[in-house]
Amino acid sequence: KEKVVTVSKMFSEGLDFDLVYFPLKHLGYKTGVMATGELYSQLCEARVLSIVIGVSAKLDYQQISLIWSGITEAAGEFGYKKVSLDLLPSRNGLSISVYATGAVRTEHIAALKAPSSKDLLCVTGNLGAAYIGLQALENEKTKFDGKTQPDLEKYKRFVSAYLKPELKAHFPTLLREAGYVPSCVQFVERGLADAMLQIASDTDLGVKVYADRIPFAGDSFDVAEGLGADAMTAALNGGDDARLLFTIPLASYEDFRRDFQEFEIIGHLALPEAGTVIVLPDGVELPVKAQGWNREE
Numbered sequence: 001k002e003k004v005v006t007v008s009k010m011f012s013e014g015l016d017f018d019l020v021y022f023p024l025k026h027l028g029y030k031t032g033v034m035a036t037g038e039l040y041s042q043l044c045e046a047r048v049l050s051i052v053i054g055v056s057a058k059l060d061y062q063q064i065s066l067i068w069s070g071i072t073e074a075a076g077e078f079g080y081k082k083v084s085l086d087l088l089p090s091r092n093g094l095s096i097s098v099y100a101t102g103a104v105r106t107e108h109i110a111a112l113k114a115p116s117s118k119d120l121l122c123v124t125g126n127l128g129a130a131y132i133g134l135q136a137l138e139n140e141k142t143k144f145d146g147k148t149q150p151d152l153e154k155y156k157r158f159v160s161a162y163l164k165p166e167l168k169a170h171f172p173t174l175l176r177e178a179g180y181v182p183s184c185v186q187f188v189e190r191g192l193a194d195a196m197l198q199i200a201s202d203t204d205l206g207v208k209v210y211a212d213r214i215p216f217a218g219d220s221f222d223v224a225e226g227l228g229a230d231a232m233t234a235a236l237n238g239g240d241d242a243r244l245l246f247t248i249p250l251a252s253y254e255d256f257r258r259d260f261q262e263f264e265i266i267g268h269l270a271l272p273e274a275g276t277v278i279v280l281p282d283g284v285e286l287p288v289k290a291q292g293w294n295r296e297e
Contacts, residue, residue, distance in 0.1 A: 007038040013093035028070025035100035041187040044102030052097040054090030115183035115203040119247040121267040126215040131238025133162030165242035182246040191237040206274030209267035
């Protein structure tokens with residue numbers, strides 16, 4: 001038997017993306033990535049991807065085809081068995097609604113263990129690059145005039161992280177086949193701080209992340225500073241990173257480091273009174289807050 005899960009995501013022009021600099025094929029691909037990440041956070045493998053595109057008068061058939069090609073690329077990469085598309089007219093610019101359905105076997109749910117205050121926290125890749133890439137694109141936005149484009153070579157890896165984020169394909173199956181069953185998983189799409197707070201809420205435990213263990217892409221700090229931003233703030237509150245934050249038992253540490261060297265261990269769960277904190281290299285613990293909104297207790 002299986003548990004079937006459906007998640008939905010909405011992407012709106014002017015709010016979630018800007019067509020001045022966002023390639024349409026990358027846009028289609030990114031919508032598939034972000035929906036799939038939500039499925040993976042519930043340890044589901046992908047099954048069905050349903051897309052509804054609200055089309056404004058400024059887009060033609062060729063442009064819609066580019067979006068669709070990005071969606072089908074993501075669907076193939078993440079193993080969707082069925083993909084469907086519906087087109088509707090839109091007066092307010094381009095919008096893309098994504099409905100992703102996945103499933104997890106009931107025996108795999110039964111194998112889940114309760115979270116422990118000693119569980120290690122792992123993340124599937126570097127953080128903050130997508131937000132830095134967005135800042136670079138916004139800074140150069142006026143130079144996209146349809147005929148020429150700005151030189152973004154020094155921002156290449158950051159722009160790529162924002163426009164075409166990477167997600168570890170078949171993440172739930174990879175962990176399961178290696179013998180690891182996370183007690184909790186969060187999709188990091190609104191920043192690390194938000195994911196930490198969600199794990200604390202879901203587990204009723206404290207969460208500690210060590211600042212010097214957070215992975216950053218290459219020269220993130222220098223590039224962010226040049227854009228008037230801060231790499232640590234980008235990682236904590238920037239969003240759009242498409243990473244997975246998950247736990248493994250402390251006893252699995254050595255085996256996990258051998259099997260998944262590309263995943264980073266950045267902290268651990270703790271007793272509830274520890275709170276949700278970032279631990280600085282000098283040992284000072286700073287309470288974590290998610291920018292722009294308040295989580296209900």
